Amino acid sequence: MLTFTLRRISLFIFTMLVLTLLSFSLSFLFPGDTVINHSGQINATASELVQLNKAYQMDKSIVDQYGAYLTHILNGDFGQSMASQSPIRNEIIELLPATIELSLVALLIAMVVGIPLGFIAAINHNKASDNVILSLAMLGYSIPVFWLGLLAILVFSIGLGWLPSAGQISLLFEIKFVTGIQFIDILLSDSPYKWQAFSNASAHIILPACVIALAPATIFIRLSRAAMIEVLAASYIRAARAKGLSFQQIIFRHAIRNALIKIIRHVGLQFANLVTIAMVTEVIFSWPGIGRWLIESIYQRDYTAIQSGLLVLSCFIFIIHILTDFIYAALNPLARGNQHGS
Amino acid sequence: MAVSTMSFKPTLPLLISAFVSLLTGCNEANKLSLSERSIIYCSEGSPETFNPQLSTSGTTTDAIAKQLYNSLIVYKGQNNILGPSLAKDWHVTRDGKKITFYLRQDVRFHQTSYFTPTRLFNADDVLFSFNRILDKSHAFHQVSGGQYPFFQSNEFSELVEKVEKINDFTVRFILTRNDSSFLANLATDYASILSAEYGEKLFIENTPHKIDIQPIGTGPFKLKDYRVGSLIRFYRHDLYWQEKAKIEQLVFDISPSKTSRLTKLLAKECDVSSYPIAHEKIAERSDLLLESITSLNVGYFGFNTKKQPFDNKLVRKAISLAINKQAIIDTVYHSQAARAKSILPKTSWAYDSNTPELGYDPVRAKSLLEVAGYPQGFTMDLWAMPVQRAYNPNAVTMAKLIQADLKKIGVKVKIVSYEWSTFLRRLSLGEHQSFLLGWNADNPEPDNFFTPMLSCSASENGNNRTFWCNEEFDQLLQKALKTTNMSKRKSYYAQAMAIISEEMPLLPIAHSKRFQARGTDVEGDILSTFGGISFYHASKTKPTSEPQNLNEPNKSKKVSN
Numbered sequence: 001m002l003t004f005t006l007r008r009i010s011l012f013i014f015t016m017l018v019l020t021l022l023s024f025s026l027s028f029l030f031p032g033d034t035v036i037n038h039s040g041q042i043n044a045t046a047s048e049l050v051q052l053n054k055a056y057q058m059d060k061s062i063v064d065q066y067g068a069y070l071t072h073i074l075n076g077d078f079g080q081s082m083a084s085q086s087p088i089r090n091e092i093i094e095l096l097p098a099t100i101e102l103s104l105v106a107l108l109i110a111m112v113v114g115i116p117l118g119f120i121a122a123i124n125h126n127k128a129s130d131n132v133i134l135s136l137a138m139l140g141y142s143i144p145v146f147w148l149g150l151l152a153i154l155v156f157s158i159g160l161g162w163l164p165s166a167g168q169i170s171l172l173f174e175i176k177f178v179t180g181i182q183f184i185d186i187l188l189s190d191s192p193y194k195w196q197a198f199s200n201a202s203a204h205i206i207l208p209a210c211v212i213a214l215a216p217a218t219i220f221i222r223l224s225r226a227a228m229i230e231v232l233a234a235s236y237i238r239a240a241r242a243k244g245l246s247f248q249q250i251i252f253r254h255a256i257r258n259a260l261i262k263i264i265r266h267v268g269l270q271f272a273n274l275v276t277i278a279m280v281t282e283v284i285f286s287w288p289g290i291g292r293w294l295i296e297s298i299y300q301r302d303y304t305a306i307q308s309g310l311l312v313l314s315c316f317i318f319i320i321h322i323l324t325d326f327i328y329a330a331l332n333p334l335a336r337g338n339q340h341g342s
Numbered sequence: 343m344a345v346s347t348m349s350f351k352p353t354l355p356l357l358i359s360a361f362v363s364l365l366t367g368c369n370e371a372n373k374l375s376l377s378e379r380s381i382i383y384c385s386e387g388s389p390e391t392f393n394p395q396l397s398t399s400g401t402t403t404d405a406i407a408k409q410l411y412n413s414l415i416v417y418k419g420q421n422n423i424l425g426p427s428l429a430k431d432w433h434v435t436r437d438g439k440k441i442t443f444y445l446r447q448d449v450r451f452h453q454t455s456y457f458t459p460t461r462l463f464n465a466d467d468v469l470f471s472f473n474r475i476l477d478k479s480h481a482f483h484q485v486s487g488g489q490y491p492f493f494q495s496n497e498f499s500e501l502v503e504k505v506e507k508i509n510d511f512t513v514r515f516i517l518t519r520n521d522s523s524f525l526a527n528l529a530t531d532y533a534s535i536l537s538a539e540y541g542e543k544l545f546i547e548n549t550p551h552k553i554d555i556q557p558i559g560t561g562p563f564k565l566k567d568y569r570v571g572s573l574i575r576f577y578r579h580d581l582y583w584q585e586k587a588k589i590e591q592l593v594f595d596i597s598p599s600k601t602s603r604l605t606k607l608l609a610k611e612c613d614v615s616s617y618p619i620a621h622e623k624i625a626e627r628s629d630l631l632l633e634s635i636t637s638l639n640v641g642y643f644g645f646n647t648k649k650q651p652f653d654n655k656l657v658r659k660a661i662s663l664a665i666n667k668q669a670i671i672d673t674v675y676h677s678q679a680a681r682a683k684s685i686l687p688k689t690s691w692a693y694d695s696n697t698p699e700l701g702y703d704p705v706r707a708k709s710l711l712e713v714a715g716y717p718q719g720f721t722m723d724l725w726a727m728p729v730q731r732a733y734n735p736n737a738v739t740m741a742k743l744i745q746a747d748l749k750k751i752g753v754k755v756k757i758v759s760y761e762w763s764t765f766l767r768r769l770s771l772g773e774h775q776s777f778l779l780g781w782n783a784d785n786p787e788p789d790n791f792f793t794p795m796l797s798c799s800a801s802e803n804g805n806n807r808t809f810w811c812n813e814e815f816d817q818l819l820q821k822a823l824k825t826t827n828m829s830k831r832k833s834y835y836a837q838a839m840a841i842i843s844e845e846m847p848l849l850p851i852a853h854s855k856r857f858q859a860r861g862t863d864v865e866g867d868i869l870s871t872f873g874g875i876s877f878y879h880a881s882k883t884k885p886t887s888e889p890q891n892l893n894e895p896n897k898s899k900k901v902s903n
Binding site for chain 2: 084153165166167170171173286296300301
């Protein structure tokens with residue numbers, strides 16, 4: 001387990017170095033002055049510019065410049081947003097939790113819906129229900145998310161009026177920012193409208209989370225179906241059946257556990273996909289997350305924000321990736337011993 | 343075998359749906375109390391500042407002016423007669439150079455988490471507010487950039503010699519000359535009164551810039567919370583000097599996208615929406631109300647007269663001749679606007695029906711271009727504003743129409759657009775060649791159209807983004823201000839408009855109505871013919887007692903359809 005951990009950590013560090021190198025080079029590739037792209041201080045006076053050039057060691061070699069940039073990043077100084085002129089770090093701290101919350105809820109929905117459906121399909125392999133589930137999965141996977149999002153708003157918000165279409169919570173509720181994860185903040189707050197706020201926030205998250213969850217859910221259906229079919233064909237299942245165990249015992253004690261391990265490996269991979277979908281969905285549902293912020297920054301040509309946003313998002317996805325790897329390794333001893341990585 | 347799995351399959355969705363209906367169900371029932379006492383307004387953009395003295399942007403004025411502040415005097419009633427506000431009465435000497443205001447003695451400033459007033463509003467606050475603008479050595483003059491666009495464009499500091507405190511509740515303005523627009527300018531949203539006590543406190547704490555970010559005023563609402571690009575939350579000012587506002591909480595949901603504003607309106611996530619699209623859709627819903635008001639405004643196509651090729655008036659004229667205004671009015675304004683002959687709308691008393699209008703004549707445009715030395719045409723950029731305003735509900739579409747019109751005379755147009763605050767900033771730097779913008783009047787004074795938009799002083803530090811400066815035009819405006827004789831003033835303004843049509847620094851396109859949509863459960867006037875919107879009279883349910891209309895400010899004329 002130790003070598004596994006060390007290998008993952010070194011992989012993390014090197015990937016992050018490559019990513020910072022990329023975001024560092026973006027400052028040179030974007031139009032405008034490099035040091036202003038780094039710092040985002042578009043209204044800097046001459047003396048401030050001199051200071052900035054010193055801080056980012058612009059007069060020295062490119063390696064020193066990269067070193068200075070890296071020091072800034074490691075100190076949590078991502079510069080200022082060109083559009084709002086407030087520190088990007090603060091903006092990210094405010095917005096990233098909302099994205100994490102939405103993605104995790106969507107992931108949960110995708111798993112809770114997708115995996116059992118996949119199992120059902122596998123158990124009824126080649127029967128009608130299998131075909132129906134597979135066709136639905138194919139259909140769900142093919143629907144573009146922006147279209148689905150708009151359709152969901154049209155039907156559930158405008159047409160039926162069941163669920164709200166925009167934002168994290170009705171603006172009438174004032175929830176103090178503590179962790180940024182809305183549900184936790186609501187529970188921590190001492191507002192007299194706490195439970196109304198909680199139900200309001202739940203109503204707000206349903207539509208966007210379901211829209212995001214659809215595509216990953218269909219992938220989970222196919223993954224879990226394939227895994228289950230494979231497990232059900234394994235000899236230990238045949239042995240269990242020969243021993244006279246009931247169908248339920250076979251599925252719940254043996255098959256599901258072994259199939260789940262195969263699926264968990266893919267959760268990390270799917271998460272990257274899910275965050276990409278979440279970015280588009282955030283725009284559609286006006287979700288105050290980092291994806292929407294990043295897309296707005298692109299529109300406003302806020303180079304500093306684009307750089308740091310990309311860095312933080314990819315870092316976040318990478319951390320989730322590693323975390324699922326750890327969970328997988330913890331659950332499956334076979335993975336830890338694998339000398340040649342995975 | 344499959345039975346066992348079948349048994350849990352329906353339970354899960356059932357559980358989820360039960361959970362959801364439980365949540366949404368109790369949500370509807372309990373939220374009523376909170377939402378009844380609050381209004382959510384979907385606004386089109388973020389304010390640039392929380393001090394109306396510092397900006398002439400309509401978005402900013404709408405958001406802050408009438409919510410947070412009061413002026414000394416206001417326009418009242420259908421005929422727009424000046425009436426008392428923070429000043430209960432005023433007196434003008436016969437030569438028009440000394441104006442004395444007698445102030446109310448029962449006005450309290452906002453009490454917020456960041457400031458608690460210890461005294462009532464008095465003459466010091468008036469002096470503080472105006473000296474900040476007038477006196478360049480005032481401790482607060484340079485705070486937030488030292489730009490007071492409205493007052494600088496009409497050269498307020500040259501007009502006002504000084505502001506005197508006679509006693510605690512009497513203030514006298516001494517003017518260098520008689521100016522017929524002085525009182526009208528004091529009645530605008532820009533002449534808001536700030537708290538001198540708050541200023542002193544910030545000065546001692548060495549954080550003077552906070553005065554424009556964390557505002558303290560006398561208005562019917564006080565600021566609770568502001569998140570850039572997201573929301574502004576106001577609470578009611580319970581010690582307001584008039585009857586307090588009917589709603590307790592006012593939230594501005596900042597939604598720059600016009601489709602998201604429509605969605606939120608249809609999904610009941612906002613009670614009132616600014617500049618709605620899809621008028622027919624709103625009109626056919628029984629739970630929504632579309633209202634419009636004939637406001638004093640003009641949407642125009644301006645040229646940067648300091649840049650090639652628009653430094654040549656022949657080019658400006660040629661381009662103007664090539665534009666089919668009627669097509670723009672039919673498409674962009676859905677025929678809900680009057681074609682502009684010049685910058686002054688028909689509803690202004692100074693409007694002259696004989697104003698010449700440059701027609702639509704692409705053939706003449708082409709020949710003018712040849713005379714100007716561009717027989718092959720040229721390539722130009724056109725900056726289209728990214729937000730909707732009453733005077734221009736869709737600048738990008740308008741830009742495309744203009745692009746098509748100009749293509750016919752061989753001029754290629756590149757359309758440029760930025761996020762609103764970036765757009766305004768770059769515009770003020772003069773990076774553009776031509777642009778689409780407009781002007782909303784702040785008072786019924788005709789001068790309000792001329793001086794802030796096209797005077798030389800406005801080209802230096804105001805809203806004149808054409809950077810056009812014409813001595814003769816400026817002198818006419820000065821003459822018109824020096825006299826109170828209406829017919830003389832009218833003729834001066836007619837001459838000024840003739841100069842505009844001759845020089846063409848901009849092409850006036852339309853005077854339009856301003857639209858707003860609201861749920862039928864929201865009552866009370868919000869829009870007004872000029873100046874910012876006000877939620878003071880708005881309420882959610884039917885008021886229990888008859889509202890007292892004795893001393894209401896800024897009651898506006900409204901046309902609903």
